[in-house]
Amino acid sequence: MSGNPINSSPSTRFKPDLLIFATLGMLFVGVCLAGWGVLNSLSPAPHQRDRVWDTRVDLNSLVPGEPVTVRFHGKPVFVLRPTALQSETAQRDAALQTFDQYARNENLRTPQPATLENRTFENDGLHVIFYGITPGNGCVPMFEAGDHMAWFDPCRGSHFDILGRFRKGASGQNLSIPRYQITLEQELILLGGPTPFSVQELEQLLYGSG
Numbered sequence: 001m002s003g004n005p006i007n008s009s010p011s012t013r014f015k016p017d018l019l020i021f022a023t024l025g026m027l028f029v030g031v032c033l034a035g036w037g038v039l040n041s042l043s044p045a046p047h048q049r050d051r052v053w054d055t056r057v058d059l060n061s062l063v064p065g066e067p068v069t070v071r072f073h074g075k076p077v078f079v080l081r082p083t084a085l086q087s088e089t090a091q092r093d094a095a096l097q098t099f100d101q102y103a104r105n106e107n108l109r110t111p112q113p114a115t116l117e118n119r120t121f122e123n124d125g126l127h128v129i130f131y132g133i134t135p136g137n138g139c140v141p142m143f144e145a146g147d148h149m150a151w152f153d154p155c156r157g158s159h160f161d162i163l164g165r166f167r168k169g170a171s172g173q174n175l176s177i178p179r180y181q182i183t184l185e186q187e188l189i190l191l192g193g194p195t196p197f198s199v200q201e202l203e204q205l206l207y208g209s210g
Contacts, residue, residue, distance in 0.1 A: 090120070
């Protein structure tokens, strides 16, 4: 009478299968944890998530006559506090007829004329802000150049005054002004972001009502 010692214990037959399942399970958990770590590292930190939608500019740090360029959603934005002479020139030029009569100001509820008031903001003095991209060709204008010694498009030869209004050349349109808000701390906040604001949120941010 003889027996087969290899098959004598039924539980022995299942040990290799259990080892395989356990190994696969550990690999699956490891892959999931690694993937979560990568995604978490790419996401903004909790204290940053409320700030991914804005860009802030300290208005107190601006030097008159020296524009500051900030990157806003891949586009340059110029913020300038004009000198006294540049402010006088802007007020004089504001009375001249412009080719593009619209302010191109996203902060205004309806299309408005390209006046001094509609193209600037006051914060302990006159300030200018607009996208540093010329309409039509996306060229970055040069400062203190052109016929008005203000902004000049070297790509198509367009001239703009200190307020960013089109005066001569091929562009035919004023430089557009982004949405912004000024805080009590004298910070200018450029508004926008990956998630569009609702009409009510924009009304609250821009006008304090809604």
